[in-house]
Amino acid sequence: MSEQRERIKVLSAGIFSLILVLGIARFAYTPLLPLMQHQAGLGVAAAGWLAAINYAGYLSGALIATLISDMVLKDRLYRIGMILAIVSTAMMGMTTDFTVWALSRFVAGLSSAAGLLLGSGLILNWLIRHNHRSELGIHFAGIGLGIACSAAAVFLMNQWLSWDQQWIALTALGCLLLIPALHWLPPPDRSIVTKTGHKMEDAPPSAFFMRLLIAAYFCAGIGYVVSATFIVAIIDHMPGMSGTGTLVFFVIGIAAAPSCVAWDLVARRIGKLNALISASVLQIIGIMLPVLAGGLIPALAGAILFGGTVMGIVSLVLTMSGHYYPTRPAKMMGKMTLSYGVAQIIGPAITAWLATRLGSYAAGLYLAGGAMAAGTLILLALRAVEKREATKVPLHIS
Numbered sequence: 001m002s003e004q005r006e007r008i009k010v011l012s013a014g015i016f017s018l019i020l021v022l023g024i025a026r027f028a029y030t031p032l033l034p035l036m037q038h039q040a041g042l043g044v045a046a047a048g049w050l051a052a053i054n055y056a057g058y059l060s061g062a063l064i065a066t067l068i069s070d071m072v073l074k075d076r077l078y079r080i081g082m083i084l085a086i087v088s089t090a091m092m093g094m095t096t097d098f099t100v101w102a103l104s105r106f107v108a109g110l111s112s113a114a115g116l117l118l119g120s121g122l123i124l125n126w127l128i129r130h131n132h133r134s135e136l137g138i139h140f141a142g143i144g145l146g147i148a149c150s151a152a153a154v155f156l157m158n159q160w161l162s163w164d165q166q167w168i169a170l171t172a173l174g175c176l177l178l179i180p181a182l183h184w185l186p187p188p189d190r191s192i193v194t195k196t197g198h199k200m201e202d203a204p205p206s207a208f209f210m211r212l213l214i215a216a217y218f219c220a221g222i223g224y225v226v227s228a229t230f231i232v233a234i235i236d237h238m239p240g241m242s243g244t245g246t247l248v249f250f251v252i253g254i255a256a257a258p259s260c261v262a263w264d265l266v267a268r269r270i271g272k273l274n275a276l277i278s279a280s281v282l283q284i285i286g287i288m289l290p291v292l293a294g295g296l297i298p299a300l301a302g303a304i305l306f307g308g309t310v311m312g313i314v315s316l317v318l319t320m321s322g323h324y325y326p327t328r329p330a331k332m333m334g335k336m337t338l339s340y341g342v343a344q345i346i347g348p349a350i351t352a353w354l355a356t357r358l359g360s361y362a363a364g365l366y367l368a369g370g371a372m373a374a375g376t377l378i379l380l381a382l383r384a385v386e387k388r389e390a391t392k393v394p395l396h397i398s
Contacts, residue, residue: 003130003132006130007127007130007132009184010123010126010127010184010185010186011123011138011139012180012184013123013180013181013182013183013184013185014119014120014123014136014139014142014185015138015139015141015142015145016142016177016180016181016184017078017082017115017119017142017177017181017185018115018116018119018139018140018142018143018145018146019142019145019146019149019177020082020085020086020115020146020174020177020178020181021081021082021085021108021111021112021114021115021116021119022112022115022116022142022143022146022147023142023143023145023146023147023148023149023150024085024089024146024149024150024170024173024174024177025084025085025086025088025089025108025111025112025174026054026058026108026109026111026112027146027147027150028089028150028153028154028167028170029050029051029054029092029105029108030150030151031150031151031154031155032154032163032166032167033047035154035158035162035163035166036163039162039163040096040163040164041096046098049102050101050102050105051105053102053105053106053109054105054106054108054109055109055341055344055345056106056109057105057106057107057108057109057110057112057113058109058110058112058113058341059109059113059337059338059341060106060109060110060113061081061109061110061111061112061113061114061117062113062117062334062337062338062341063334063338064077064113064334065113065117065118065121065330065331065333065334065337066331066334066335066338067334068118068330068331069328069331071122071125071188071189071328072187072188074118074121074122074188074330075118075122075185075187075188077114077118078114078115078118078119078122078185079182080114081110081111081112081113081114081115081118081119082111082114082115082178082181082182083178084107084108084110084111084114085108085111085112085115085174085178086171086174086175086178087107088104088105088107088108088111089104089108089167089170089171089174090167090168090171091103091104091107092104092164092167093163093164093165093166093167093168093171094164094167094168113337115181116143116337117330117333117334117337118330119185120136120139120140120318120329120330120333121321121322121328121329121330121331121333122185122188122330123136123139123185124136124319124321124322124326124329125188125322125326125327125328125329126185126186126188126189127322128322128326129189133264133268134319134322134323134326135264135267135319136260136264136315136318136319136322137260137261137262137263137264137265137312137315137319138260138261138264139260140260140311140314140315140318141257141258141260141261143256143311144253144254144256144257144258144259144311145257147253148253148254148257150170151253153166153169153170153173154166157169203323203324204324204325205324205386205389206385206389208385209382209385209386209389212378212381212382212385213317213320213336213382214335214336214339215339215375215378216276216375216376216378216379216382217317217336217339217340217375218339218340218342218343218375219343219371219372219374219375219378220280220313220314220317220340220343220371220372220375221339221340221341221342221343221344221347222343222346222347222367222368222371222372223283223284223287223310223368223369223371223372223375224310224313224340224343224344224368225343225344225347225348226347226348226351226364226365226367226368226371227287227306227310227365227368228252228310230348230351230361230364230365231245231248231249231252231290231303233245233361234290234291234360234361234362234364234365235248235290235299237360237361237362238290238294238299238362239294240295241295241296241299244296244299247300248290248299248300248302248303249303251300251303251304251307252303252306252307252310253307254307255303255304255305255306255307255308256307256308256310256311259307259308259309259310259311259312260311260312260314260315262308262312263275263279263309263312263313263315263316264315264316264319266278267316267319272316272319272320272323273379273382273383273386274383275312275316276313276316276317276379277376277379277380277383279309279312279313279316280309280313280372280375280376280379281376282305282308282309283305283306283309283310283313283372284369284372284373284376285302285305286301286302286303286304286305286306286307286308286309287302287306287365287368287369287372288302288365288366288369289301289302289305290302290365291362291365291366314340317336318333318336318337320332321333321336343371347364347367347368347371350364350367351363351364351367354367
């Protein structure tokens with residue numbers, strides 16, 4: 001098999017794994033939620049708890065990823081995660097017991113961490129080992145494709161199937177995705193050299209650099225979660241915009257799908273940090289357009305900018321893990337994801353508090369824009385730190 005064909009096969013394994021663990025096991029719950037509330041009696045509070053439990057499972061998986069260095073163990077847990085994605089999806093359609101649903105959502109969260117962090121780390125390690133570009137843009141397209149596929153599948157199945165039958169149908173679809181996700185990803189190579197004999201060595205940045213990067217990624221998490229969680233409600237409550245929030249959310253998803261590949265190309269030309277700064281600036285504009293300009297056209301333009309940058313930022317930051325830690329990228333990925341995850345807990349809580357004080361979720365977009373602005377300033381400082389460290393000039397902090 002040619003090198004290029006093998007590369008496409010490995011990247012395809014990653015795409016199918018993300019469609020399985022994120023599109024089906026984790027995010028199919030979102031489009032199925034209204035039907036479950038109508039047909040299965042799922043209450044509003046219980047629905048919120050299931051979403052929170054799912055996220056707790058994801059964060060638990062991210063924490064586990066930070067503690068694992070052995071490539072063979074990572075590969076084994078990745079493959080177990082793929083199977084757990086199938087099991088957790090089937091569990092949702094086999095009962096109306098809340099405890100079983102809660103267990104399913106937690107397991108689905110664990111499996112999504114296995115696919116996103118362990119799987120991404122294994123694929124990045126394979127790319128570096130085989131002297132391919134250490135880029136994950138194509139791989140991360142699986143996230144947007146997964147969300148779009150699950151939404152489209154539920155939209156079509158709503159015509160004929162009940163909520164539980166849809167979960168079973170999604171389980172069957174997941175079984176098809178499981179085959180390439182498992183069989184197209186080769187077992188890991190634990191040698192310390194690439195295929196051409198170059199030695200693979202970790203070259204971690206300074207602790208100060210890492211603290212700044214984690215802080216910037218935390219700010220990105222705030223910017224992401226507030227817009228992603230509340231944008232539909234914010235748009236629908238704007239004058240003359242009732243009912244258009246779902247359209248705006250759909251445009252965000254469509255813009256997100258190809259964005260990671262585009263930002264990989266940008267990073268090749270101007271560097272990863274400069275690409276991150278550019279994406280952050282565009283995302284600030286995308287977040288603030290709906291509240292500053294008003295109207296459907298600015299809202300859609302903002303959706304394109306937001307969707308076109310949010311996954312690009314995630315992809316660029318996690319790809320940097322392979323640059324600094326080629327032998328164990330998932331470890332840094334896990335740390336970054338924990339930072340991003342904590343932001344996704346704090347952001348909605350502050351937004352909800354602001355909404356109760358001010359009577360509108362719109363204040364949350366100012367919070368998100370402000371957080372992204374702070375993150376952009378941190379990235380600018382990070383660029384200066386990177387230049388200092390590259391020339392080995394000590395950085396004095398007054």
